[in-house]
Amino acid sequence: MNSTRRVGDVVLDVRDISLNFGGVKALSDISFDVREHEVRAIIGPNGAGKSSMLNCINGVYQPQHGTITFRGRTFQHMNSRQVAEMGIARTFQNLALFKGMNVIDNLMSGRNLKMKSNLFAQAFRLPSAQREEIEHRAFVERIIDFLEIQPYRKTPVGRLPYGLQKRVDLGRALAMEPQVLLLDEPMAGMNVEEKQDMCRFVLDVNDEFGTTIVLIEHDMGVVMDISDRVVVLDYGRKIGDGAPDEVRANPDVISAYLGTVH
Numbered sequence: 001m002n003s004t005r006r007v008g009d010v011v012l013d014v015r016d017i018s019l020n021f022g023g024v025k026a027l028s029d030i031s032f033d034v035r036e037h038e039v040r041a042i043i044g045p046n047g048a049g050k051s052s053m054l055n056c057i058n059g060v061y062q063p064q065h066g067t068i069t070f071r072g073r074t075f076q077h078m079n080s081r082q083v084a085e086m087g088i089a090r091t092f093q094n095l096a097l098f099k100g101m102n103v104i105d106n107l108m109s110g111r112n113l114k115m116k117s118n119l120f121a122q123a124f125r126l127p128s129a130q131r132e133e134i135e136h137r138a139f140v141e142r143i144i145d146f147l148e149i150q151p152y153r154k155t156p157v158g159r160l161p162y163g164l165q166k167r168v169d170l171g172r173a174l175a176m177e178p179q180v181l182l183l184d185e186p187m188a189g190m191n192v193e194e195k196q197d198m199c200r201f202v203l204d205v206n207d208e209f210g211t212t213i214v215l216i217e218h219d220m221g222v223v224m225d226i227s228d229r230v231v232v233l234d235y236g237r238k239i240g241d242g243a244p245d246e247v248r249a250n251p252d253v254i255s256a257y258l259g260t261v262h
Contacts, residue, residue, distance in 0.1 A: 008036030017066035089178035099158030110175030163194035
């Protein structure tokens with residue numbers, strides 16, 4: 001954990017979230033909070049409800065019960081665009097990139113929420129739309145430099161190695177200038193070197209952009225190294241919450257991961 005990071009007040013408060021799919025309970029009365037500028041990990045075995053929790057936060061799923069409060073604004077039923085406009089961005093476990101488009105255009109797609117020009121102005125390349133596009137491209141170029149993907153700017157994303165595609169996915173989320181960034185297994189499928197790079201970028205995003213991070217990750221070494229606090233889910237219930245060392249010593253967490261108690 002980076003001890004120089006200054007963690008602030010609660011910015012995201014999740015209260016009593018329950019989510020059902022038919023008769024199946026995906027989440028049962030889950031509560032936790034996220035503090036400004038922290039790296040907050042959500043961990044648990046497969047099927048624990050981690051991605052479902054992120055989907056509730058960013059408006060993909062509508063929970064049947066509970067509330068989510070972001071910077072004092074409470075919402076129960078908001079769609080993904082409304083949540084993004086509030087300042088919450090998301091990457092996905094299965095890459096949702098435009099594989100035929102190059103890196104710059106994929107990152108530019110993350111700027112859509114920030115664009116004020118209408119489709120007419122963009123289609124006819126009116127001066128106002130052109131000025132705006134230049135500004136947004138300049139911002140995207142800064143992200144490309146930050147993520148060290150300059151050599152691939154004009155490369156179709158589908159041709160890039162998997163680890164670089166994950167980096168582009170992170171870049172597209174950063175292009176939205178989020179206050180809170182939800183990362184769904186950003187290191188899944190990576191080799192050791194790629195994981196080390198992604199860990200560095202996650203911490204740099206947190207330090208240099210001041211972005212609050214909520215992270216789902218299976219690699220416990222990564223979680224323990226970069227997280228300020230960890231919440232643990234198992235079969236849709238919360239079984240642990242605290243600093244990495246506390247969670248690692250929690251008997252319920254140990255049992256869940258070893259499969260000795262369910």
